[in-house]
Amino acid sequence: YILITTETKEKIVANLANFAYDPYNYTFLCQLNVIELFLDCLTELSERLVEFGIGGICNACADPANAALVTQNDGIPLVIQCLSSPARNTVNYALGALYYLCNASNKEEILKPEVINAIKSYAAAGGVSTSFSNLAQSFLDKHV
Numbered sequence: 129y130i131l132i133t134t135e136t137k138e139k140i141v142a143n144l145a146n147f148a149y150d151p152y153n154y155t156f157l158c159q160l161n162v163i164e165l166f167l168d169c170l171t172e173l174s175e176r177l178v179e180f181g182i183g184g185i186c187n188a189c190a191d192p193a194n195a196a197l198v199t200q201n202d203g204i205p206l207v208i209q210c211l212s213s214p215a216r217n218t219v220n221y222a223l224g225a226l227y228y229l230c231n232a233s234n235k236e237e238i239l240k241p242e243v244i245n246a247i248k249s250y251a252a253a254g255g256v257s258t259s260f261s262n263l264a265q266s267f268l269d270k271h272v
Contacts, residue, residue: 138176141169145184154191163188163197170206179218182210186221189228198229204237211246216257223250223263230271244272 144162147153157163162184169181185207188194198204207229210222226247230238250257250264 134174134177138174138180141165141177141180141184145180145187148184148187151191154188154194157188158193158197163194164201167198167201167203167206170203170210175213175215175218178210178213179215179221182207182218182221182225186224186228189225195229195231198225199234204229204234208238208243211243211250216260219250220259220263223247223260223267227263227267227270230267235271239271244268247272 144157144165148157148162148166166181166184166188169177169184172178172181185198185203189198198207207222207225210218211226213219213222226238226243247264247267250260251268252261253264254261
């Protein structure tokens with residue numbers, strides 16, 4: 129029985145999220161259940177674990193197979209929950225993940241009024257954060 133500190137977990141998940149950025153690794157992430165690990169991180173108390181988990185999901189969701197894993201494992205509500213995070217990176221990653229996750233089979237789950245309103249508020253926040261604004265507007269342009 130090994131005790132792993134939160135800091136060690138954060139480092140591991142951060143490294144896995146970086147691996148998720150490279151399409152070469154998509155198959156390995158799937159085979160090793162890393163997408164499920166990222167989803168588990170979204171329920172943690174550590175804001176950094178949440179940030180790294182949603183970052184990994186965002187990076188991996190460009191691959192339709194990984195996006196399907198997120199959807200199949202009830203990850204959409206967890207990703208949506210990240211939109212209200214106080215951490216900027218977490219919100220950015222959530223916007224990016226939703227951009228890739230949203231499709232004909234799950235639009236009803238994602239395009240709820242409260243989600244669209246949150247994304248519209250980020251789209252209107254250009255003076256506060258250009259990255260929020262651009263990502264949010266891209267989502268609205270493609271899906272709404």
